[in-house]
Amino acid sequence: MNKAQKAMLEMREMDELASMSSFVHRMSPLSKLMMTIVYIAVTASFNRYDLTGLVFMVIFPVILYQMSYVPVSTCFIKLRGILPLILAVGILNPFFDRATVMKIGSLEISGGVISMITLMMKGVFSLMFSFLLMATTRIDELCQGLRKIHFPRAITSLLLLTYRYSSVLLREVSNMTDAYHLRAPGQKGIHISAWGTFLGQLLLRTMDRGDSLYNAMVIRGFSGEFLYAGNKEYIRCSMIMAIIVCGLMILSRFYNIPAIIAGVFIK
Amino acid sequence: MHMADALLAPGTAAVMYAASAAAAGISIAKLRKEEKLGLEPTAKRLPTMAVAAALVFAGQMINYTIPGTGSSGHLCGGMMLSALLGPYAGFLSMITVLLIQCLFFADGGLMALGANVWNMAFYGCFIGYFLIYRPIMKSSWFAKKGTNAATRIKIVLASVIGCIVTLQLGAASVAVETAVSGITSLPFGAFLGLMLPIHLAIGLIEGLITSAVLLFVYETRPELIKEAQQGEEVKNRFSLKTTLIILAVVAIIVGGGLSLYASSNPDGLEWALFGNADEGYSENMGLDEEDFGISSEIADKAQGIQDSTSFLPDYAFAGDEENPAGTTVSGIVGSAMVAVLAVIVCFVGGFFRKKAKAASQQT
Structure with a gap:
């Protein structure tokens, strides 16, 4: 399977997840977007040594994953996109920041180790939540929601069209790559002599496709705005629920809940 | 990038x-x-x-x-x-x-x-x-x-x-x-x-x-x-x-x-x-004590609860009492409890999912 096919598979998987039905799927897209933004902002705002406070944040995505029936495992494949840079930044922390901040028995833990762990956790948590947003919301629903808050039409229309056409072009690229490799067995990538022609040919066809696409759209009455049909029934008070969840998130930023829970029990 | x-x-x-x-x-x-x-x-x-x-x-x-x-x-x-x-x-x-x-x-x-x-x-x-x-x-x-x-x-x-x-x-x-x-x-x-x-x-x-x-x-x-x-x-x-x-x-x-x-x-x-x-680098980079955590009343109270409850006070953060709501042992215990809670949530979710599946198969 080549890279383009893998990408196609991934997009399809997201589409299938998003068209399932569950409580979270039925919440309005804007409320989910708001929760995602608040969650990521709260998670990112934790101090880099505040490991215990950050741990509590895992509860929100875990509960929502259970409610939405989205398997958590699919989300971890996506980590490969963000992990390299986080690792590059985080892995050196223990070497630069050696002041001991904590002792467990005779084991001394430096600030660098703590900050490395919190950095990784922040990365994983925010990924989990934004994945949840896309796994429970179809892209057209999201764009429709964004249009309701007067997000620029040019960008939402462009996003929908690009999304629609990326699978088409991925298929083209996949076919072309396969054909190329069948003619050039044992070669790893595209040879330098074909750098220009390979993508260039596709580009020319694509530009023509853009023109014919526009003509086809005009014939069907396109005037620059997509009309969203078939409104899905969303849960009525999903915005209120989202606001409550956001409030809980913000509360858990200011109060170290793990410490409070433990404080009640350890006495 | x-x-x-x-x-x-x-x-x-x-x-x-x-x-x-x-x-x-x-x-x-x-x-x-x-x-x-x-x-x-x-x-x-x-x-x-x-x-x-x-x-x-x-x-x-x-x-x-x-x-x-x-x-x-x-x-x-x-x-x-x-x-x-x-x-x-x-x-x-x-x-x-x-x-x-x-x-x-x-x-x-x-x-x-x-x-x-x-x-x-x-x-x-x-x-x-x-x-x-x-x-x-x-x-x-x-x-x-x-x-x-x-x-x-x-x-x-x-x-x-x-x-x-x-x-x-x-x-x-x-x-x-x-x-x-x-x-x-x-x-x-x-x-x-x-x-x-x-x-x-x-x-x-x-x-x-x-x-x-x-x-x-x-x-x-x-x-x-x-x-x-x-x-x-x-x-x-x-x-x-x-x-x-x-x-x-x-x-x-x-x-x-x-x-x-x-x-x-x-x-x-x-x-x-x-x-x-030797220029006190680790002090400059992020170990800034005033930057740490929060200082609200409740946080102080939480600190108080911890102070009174933590049974191994020696295992606190070295040298800095004002650490982010005190990542002391209670913090570690609390984190473990959160982890247990997360697992329980997963089990409960799984239970209800199975039930829903069984119900849909019956009908």
């Missing part, structure tokens, strides 16, 4: 969002203005912009073998989009590419999107286009070689220099944004010294791929490249291979000097590792 949410502080992310949103607003306004001038309606450009963005997205899946090495390069596309569509339309297309990568492939986070748009789309489409691509294409360099050959050389020159410079700017911005966010203990100089040389190589390869594609387009459909001057056909064409080699050498010299300067001034990693220990 995609930034992750974890690498940005919310404040920095918000600033970058504002900057990118302003650039996007200007681009939309410019497109509207062009529409009013009767050039081309935005609605008509939309499909072309979308398929071009989809092309760039799909084109990133192609591996290009780098001659002489076992590795392969990829396309990022900012420069190519602005050369084909113009900077404003190119910028908007690039935003959608980044949006799709972010939403469906988790390349870069939702909160970091503003920063990613700035680092990858803004520099490529605006700085790269207005300061590098257009001036070079409009210049009368290499005029002696004849119009066609001159344009070919200019295309290669503009895209290679453009890609290298814009990627260097983007990489430097990643380092600045991370440093401003105060996320990492990695010193700014060291991070910059890490990022710039890597992106020098990436920029060079991307520049060469972009120029190869643009040259092909120029050969077959010159009208698609607006900046190329139309002229009479000239027979003696400059070979692509020679141009690529010459420009690769030029780019290595120019860019190599640039990032050597950046990474040796100061020589970040060494400076941070060896030269700075």
Whole structure:
């Protein structure tokens, strides 16, 4: 399977997840977007040594994953996109920041180790939540929601069209790559002599496709705005629920809940 | 170069969002203005912009073998989009590419999107286009070689220099944004010294791929490249291979000097590792005691509860009582409880799912 096919598979998987039905799927897209933004902002705002406070944040995505029936495992494949840079930044922390901040028995833990762990956790948590947003919301629903808050039409229309056409072009690229490799067995990538022609040919066809696409759209009455049909029934008070969840998130930023829970029990 | 949410502080992310949103607003306004001038309606450009963005997205899946090495390069596309569509339309297309990568492939986070748009789309489409691509294409360099050959050389020159410079700017911005966010203990100089040389190589390869594609387009459909001057056909064409080699050498010299300067001034990693220990480095970088945690009444109360309940007070944070709500043993115990709670939630969820499944099978 080549890279383009893998990408196609991934997009399809997201589409299938998003068209399932569950409580979270039925919440309005804007409320989910708001929760995602608040969650990521709260998670990112934790101090880099505040490991215990950050741990509590895992509860929100875990509960929502259970409610939405989205398997958590699919989300971890996506980590490969963000992990390299986080690792590059985080892995050196223990070497630069050696002041001991904590002792467990005779084991001394430096600030660098703590900050490395919190950095990784922040990365994983925010990924989990934004994945949840896309796994429970179809892209057209999201764009429709964004249009309701007067997000620029040019960008939402462009996003929908690009999304629609990326699978088409991925298929083209996949076919072309396969054909190329069948003619050039044992070669790893595209040879330098074909750098220009390979993508260039596709580009020319694509530009023509853009023109014919526009003509086809005009014939069907396109005037620059997509009309969203078939409104899905969303849960009525999903915005209120989202606001409550956001409030809980913000509360858990200011109060170290793990410490409070433990404080009640350890006495 | 995609930034992750974890690498940005919310404040920095918000600033970058504002900057990118302003650039996007200007681009939309410019497109509207062009529409009013009767050039081309935005609605008509939309499909072309979308398929071009989809092309760039799909084109990133192609591996290009780098001659002489076992590795392969990829396309990022900012420069190519602005050369084909113009900077404003190119910028908007690039935003959608980044949006799709972010939403469906988790390349870069939702909160970091503003920063990613700035680092990858803004520099490529605006700085790269207005300061590098257009001036070079409009210049009368290499005029002696004849119009066609001159344009070919200019295309290669503009895209290679453009890609290298814009990627260097983007990489430097990643380092600045991370440093401003105060996320990492990695010193700014060291991070910059890490990022710039890597992106020098990436920029060079991307520049060469972009120029190869643009040259092909120029050969077959010159009208698609607006900046190329139309002229009479000239027979003696400059070979692509020679141009690529010459420009690769030029780019290595120019860019190599640039990032050597950046990474040796100061020589970040060494400076941070060896030269700075006695200047109380660890105190400066992040162990700032006043910055820690929060000081509200409830937090103090929580601290009080902990003080009275923690049965192993010696295991607290060394030397600093005011640590973020005291990550003492109670914190560790609490975290363990949160983990147990999470597992319980999963079990309960699984139980109800099974029940629902059984119910649906029965009916």
